[in-house]
Amino acid sequence: MASHETQSHPDFEQFVRQHRPLIAKVCWLYARNSGEFDDLYQEILINLWRGLDRFEGRSRTSSWVYRVSLNTCISCYRRERRHRDTLPLDYCNSLPTEENDNAEQLQQLRTLIERLDPLEKAIILLWLDEVPYDEIAAITGLGRNTVATKIRRIRLKLSEQVAR
Numbered sequence: 307m308a309s310h311e312t313q314s315h316p317d318f319e320q321f322v323r324q325h326r327p328l329i330a331k332v333c334w335l336y337a338r339n340s341g342e343f344d345d346l347y348q349e350i351l352i353n354l355w356r357g358l359d360r361f362e363g364r365s366r367t368s369s370w371v372y373r374v375s376l377n378t379c380i381s382c383y384r385r386e387r388r389h390r391d392t393l394p395l396d397y398c399n400s401l402p403t404e405e406n407d408n409a410e411q412l413q414q415l416r417t418l419i420e421r422l423d424p425l426e427k428a429i430i431l432l433w434l435d436e437v438p439y440d441e442i443a444a445i446t447g448l449g450r451n452t453v454a455t456k457i458r459r460i461r462l463k464l465s466e467q468v469a470r
Contacts, residue, residue, distance in 0.1 A: 318355060325371045332372070335419060335431055336379035350378045365444055372432065373445045380424040418467050422460065429453065430460050 322329075329350050337343035353374050361370050419427055425446065432442045439457075443450045 318358070321358075322351060322354075325368065328368060328371055329375050331435075332375040332379055332431065335416065335427055336383060336424075346379055346382060349382060350375045353378050366441070369437075369441050369445055372437070376428040376431075376445065380428065383424050418464050421467065422463070426456065426460050426463075429456050430464075433457050433460075 329347060333343050333346040333350065337346055354371065357370075357374060361367075419430060422430065428446060429442060432445060437445070439450050439453050442448075442453045442457075446453065448456070
């Protein structure tokens, strides 16, 4: 069976390298520590591997990777929700493009985003990555108008938190 799987996805390693920053960003947002980061990352890779044959190419590959990554993290969050605490993440060096001088701002933003529910986190992460509303709608399964409304409300909620 292992040889068949290897033949099915001969470029999976390159695929993962190409999408590593996106996967790491999603994991970083949902993980509370380095162990959770690693677990989420592995779960996402497993789900990508399993779903690659079913990916039909109707959307951009990065949109599909986002959808799999977000759905995996949200599912894990829901499954583990009652065992979680609210300690901030101390494992920030997972983002490959993070600059030292931006680390404090990035951590402040993450702290604010941590307070959002899982779907709000997914939406704001996509918005911060400048993903178009139509694509956010496709990834999350929401309507475009719903996405626009949620983004407006999330931004307002984050602004109110900053003002406190």
